[in-house]
Amino acid sequence: MSRAPLADSPLRGIAFMLLATAVFIPCLNAIAKVLLQDFHVVQVAWARFVGHLICMVLVFAPRFGLSLFQTSRFGAQMGRSAAMFASNTLFLIALPSVALATATAISFSTPLLVTLLAVPFLGERVGIYRRIAVVTGLIGALIIVRPDFSGTSWAALLVLGASSCFALYQVLTRRIAKEDSPETMIVYTAIVAAVVLSCVVPWFFEMPT
Numbered sequence: 001m002s003r004a005p006l007a008d009s010p011l012r013g014i015a016f017m018l019l020a021t022a023v024f025i026p027c028l029n030a031i032a033k034v035l036l037q038d039f040h041v042v043q044v045a046w047a048r049f050v051g052h053l054i055c056m057v058l059v060f061a062p063r064f065g066l067s068l069f070q071t072s073r074f075g076a077q078m079g080r081s082a083a084m085f086a087s088n089t090l091f092l093i094a095l096p097s098v099a100l101a102t103a104t105a106i107s108f109s110t111p112l113l114v115t116l117l118a119v120p121f122l123g124e125r126v127g128i129y130r131r132i133a134v135v136t137g138l139i140g141a142l143i144i145v146r147p148d149f150s151g152t153s154w155a156a157l158l159v160l161g162a163s164s165c166f167a168l169y170q171v172l173t174r175r176i177a178k179e180d181s182p183e184t185m186i187v188y189t190a191i192v193a194a195v196v197l198s199c200v201v202p203w204f205f206e207m208p209t
Helices: 008-034 041-069 074-097 100-105 111-123 130-147 151-176 182-189 191-203
Strands: none
Touching: 008 041, 008 074, 041 074, 041 130, 041 182, 041 191, 074 100, 074 182, 100 151, 111 130, 111 151, 111 182, 111 191, 130 151
16 A cells, blocks of 8 residues: 655645756756767667666665555556656757757746646646636747747757646656655656666667767
8 A cells, every 4th residue: 555645735836846947956957958969869868777776676666665656546657757857858959950959948838838738637726817828828829939840949949848748748647746755756757768768778778078
């Protein structure tokens, strides 16, 4: 049986989201952009997800043991893990061809997409003012992308696709957050990508010097 998650704390959740958005995500993307100058995207993505999985297992397994992998929503966990895999892959493929500042600006469309997905997936109601804000924000994202079928524009569209996948990941996370523990969800986040990329990375791996 899965362990009950921590009690709801909106302010704590908001603080953690702001910290991740302001510090961790930009640093992670900046490091990835530097690494992509010398290594294949498959190797960079593999290192990110396998590193994530190993670190989380080492941190939580001594405390929870095999129960760390117990989940009451295995299909949903695999779905959100696949969504994270798709989001990171699309972003990393696009990153060498688009400025980091532009990619970050486009990724800010994720909260807008989460608002849209929350209606069918979570049954939440979105008022008229929120709908107007979402449409306005998405128009702003398209202005940043400026699709003209050039190589750079296609890269920007890939970033928008990455934001859509990340929005789906967040909605699925919210949907099952009351059924599985945070530790279990963190571990499952990387499983799909770690397994898939480990199967193909030998053809792309280059030893760092």
